[in-house]
Amino acid sequence: MKVIQIVGRSNAGKTTFMKDLIRALSAYGTVGAVKHLGHHHGFQLEPGKDTTAYYESDAAISSGVDDEKSVFIRRENDLDSTLQVLCNAGIEYAVLEGFKARPFPRIVIGDLQSENVVLRNPSVDEVIAALPGFEDYYTTEGLVRELRRECGTLNGGVVLTFSGPVKYPEFPTTSVRKDLEAVPGIIGARLHHQKSGLHAGEDRIYIAILAEQNREALAAAGDAIDRLKRKLP
Numbered sequence: 500m501k502v503i504q505i506v507g508r509s510n511a512g513k514t515t516f517m518k519d520l521i522r523a524l525s526a527y528g529t530v531g532a533v534k535h536l537g538h539h540h541g542f543q544l545e546p547g548k549d550t551t552a553y554y555e556s557d558a559a560i561s562s563g564v565d566d567e568k569s570v571f572i573r574r575e576n577d578l579d580s581t582l583q584v585l586c587n588a589g590i591e592y593a594v595l596e597g598f599k600a601r602p603f604p605r606i607v608i609g610d611l612q613s614e615n616v617v618l619r620n621p622s623v624d625e626v627i628a629a630l631p632g633f634e635d636y637y638t639t640e641g642l643v644r645e646l647r648r649e650c651g652t653l654n655g656g657v658v659l660t661f662s663g664p665v666k667y668p669e670f671p672t673t674s675v676r677k678d679l680e681a682v683p684g685i686i687g688a689r690l691h692h693q694k695s696g697l698h699a700g701e702d703r704i705y706i707a708i709l710a711e712q713n714r715e716a717l718a719a720a721g722d723a724i725d726r727l728k729r730k731l732p
Contacts, residue, residue: 500586500645502636503626504595504605511609513596516623521594523623528591533581535597544572586641593636604633637691642707650687650709659720661706665692672704684711684719 503520507513517532524530536542544551553561554572561572575581578598585593595603599613606626607619617632618625637645639660647653672690679688686709693703708724710716 500582500590500593500636500641501630502582502593502595502603502634503630504598504601504603504633505608506597506599506605506613507608507611511611513608516606516608517594517596519623520626523627524592524594527627529589530592530594531585531588531590532594533578533585533596533598535578535595582636583638586636586638589641589644591645635691637693637705639705639707642689642691642705646687646689646707646709649689652686652709655712656686657710657712657716657720659708659710659724661724662703664701665704666702679708682719682722684713684716686710 503524505513505517505520521530521532544554548563550561550563550570550572554574558572559574563570573580573584578595578601582593595601602615604615604617605613606621607613607616609620617629621629639662643658643660646658650656672692676688676690679685679690688709689705689707691705693705708720710720
């Protein structure tokens with residue numbers, strides 16, 4: 500999932516730009532939007548509604564579904580848990596408004612001074628062209644979804660996943676992926692090194708392997724994992 504962060508001063512035009520960007524990105528994949536509401540502008544739940552009553556009764560998640568949409572109220576109030584929900588749901592582009600304290604590569608609207616700036620006051624087309632410069636954010640489920648999309652195998656096959664902390668500043672994801680995909684019986688593989696500077700916690704490595712659905716393919720996947728272990732620094 501590609502994370503595109505937009506920051507700027509109040510009334511700089513962030514929301515208008517985000518709306519245009521979301522429409523454009525939707526032609527390339529599914530889009531999720533997250534706005535930082537701030538300490539003094541919390542979202543007010545509508546009083547008297549059942550979903551509000553369930554939340555006030557300590558439900559971890561209160562939800563409602565109508566003929567057009569669903570609404571969820573979650574108790575988690577941190578950005579990472581929200582990004583995890585989006586990634587697990589198969590969102591391909593997460594557009595963030597605000598969260599200036601998080602060091603994601605970003606777009607600045609207006610004259611705000613900031614770090615990690617990819618673009619300042621760009622057009623939507625300029626953002627689309629610059630997408631490789633923005634950070635990827637994955638969960639195990641999100642990586643599996645992307646692997647299946649890339650391989651054109653939404654169903655079938657055997658999926659093996661691994662995740663865990665790593666202590667190395669650079670992990671050879673590209674070379675390891677090539678080694679995995681060279682093993683007979685492996686349809687495809689994806690690896691992602693999630694850096695701690697961009698999320699809460701430590702560096703983690705996520706691995707997803709898609710194999711053919713037979714015993715030989717599983718044996719090949721086991722051999723691939725052994726190769727992976729030998730690649731670790």
